[in-house]
Amino acid sequence: MINISLTIRIALRAIKVNKMRSALTMLGIIIGVSAVITMVAVGSGAKQRIAEQISSVGSNLLMILSGTTTPGGVRMGMGTQPTLTFGDAQAIQRECPSVQYVAPTHGGAAQVIYGNQNWSTGITGTTPDMLYVRDWGLVSGRNFTDDDVRSAAKVCLLGKTVVDNLFGSVNPIGEVVRIKKVPFTVIGVLESKGQSPTGQDQDDVIYIPITTSQKKIFGTQFPGMVRIIMVKARSTEELSSAEKEITELLRQRHRIGPKQENDFTVRNLTQMMEAQEQSANVMTLLLGAIASVSLVVGGIGIMNIMLVSVTERTREIGIRMAVGAKTWDIRLQFIIEALTLSMIGGIIGIIFGVAVSEALSYFSGWKTLISPFSIALAFCFSAFVGVFFGFYPAYKASMLKPIEALRYE
């Protein structure tokens, strides 16, 4: 068998002889490979975005909503009945082993005033653990403390959107804002979290101690009533056990009989978002699969051209056979020719695909993520396409009869 580098030289010469044809054949592979890379980049970009949103909401989250009661046969919506209390939250923290942090919330919307600026935003009364539940850090200042909760201190943490709208470039720490005419001292500014998976601005928020909210801002007819309890499980594996523990505990605390419906709802936020992530995965796979079709079509283009090339060069094959080329000499020559076409196409396709992905994220603002894995995959796939679709023409060439090939006109 003759050596590979020589075969590659023969292949390159054959490709150079038919420049236009080779370029068009490669174009099929170029389009295929760049489509795979672009589509996978768009898909994994979307996936990464969802993953970012998930981590922005906080991981391993459960949300306990109060309500659904059925007074006189009329089923009310969730949160219509104040069935959850601050005591419930404390009990969950105390008695559920799978739970790491608990943060009850109580609040509403209110107008916030600073100097001559005002802004309407959501005021959430909660406990210091909220920041741990949501994996939320502070840009500046400090979190409020359990003492602040106990004493219903008039302190607040501001989200970035609120800071931008009220303060502009002024440092808000230590400044006083008025919420429903009650003066609050700003003690901390929250990190920016961006949009939630449902498109809400998570930074448009003010956190205050839950007691302050209950007693001074949004008065309630039931003392200690909370709207939502946020819970962080110790790990993803413990999410469902946490859910079970909380349900049992609350049924017990709320004295719900075995056949009665819950007067609260436990929602698994992480699960919901994982479902979204999964759908992004499916989308990536689907986009990649569709793009792969074009790569296969490109491969068929190579096969087509190689078949034409074998027919055109029948005489050359005959000559080579007459002077001693063996079956695999001929076969390798054509396989390597196809491989060279597809790999050059593959490399150009990768460059092109990366460029298109970048352009796409630059001009349309879609997030794209080019992984080395998808590049490697596209390259290997194009090489595979070359060998796969080159083999039949090469086989055909190697099976020609020397005399017939020599006589071929």
Added chain:
Amino acid sequence: MALIDIRNICKTYDLGDVKVNALCGVSTVIDKGEFVAIMGPSGSGKSTFMNILGCLDTPTTGKYLLDGVDVEGLSRDDLAELRNKKIGFIFQGFNLLSRTSAIENVELPLIYAGMSSRQRRDLARQALDRVGLANRYNHLPNQLSGGQQQRVAIARALVNNAEIILADEPTGNLDTKTSVEIMELLVTLNQQSGITIILVTHEPDIALYGRRKIRFLDGSIVEDV
């Protein structure tokens, strides 16, 4: 020992409905160093005979011993190796690779013999020098005259130290003057290097260069002098 020993070979082409006997009951012996001219009208079987001699085709029945080796039962690759080592071909239409320089054409058999590139270069140069193309190494076939192209083909046939050169109408596409030059080159190779030359031709004056004449008619040898 005879270089070529052919015993009662037949070649039948199956054309579907009819079977054509291209060769029938041909036996002959050709010794090393002979210069044989094979003549006969078209369709007489001389080309088929040449193909079998050149291991490009195998007989339907009969025995062909090339240098004592029975060709029957050899695989495609074995035949390819046999052609590569022992036989050089010269064709009427030259059969050079187009867009490939003279020296690369001559190197071709050496490539398939697995020789290193330096060795190939050296041997190909020597072969081209021998056929009088010392200053045409890098010319492409279409930059060479017919006679020169045929010389390249002869160099290609020589380069691997073939014992036999099979020339199928080597002067068919050449003018008289060039034909004479080519024939004289073949005679020189035969006489100086002892290469066995078997030549197929139509033209009686070309056949005169051969020291032995075999005439074919209807698939059989009718004259052997």
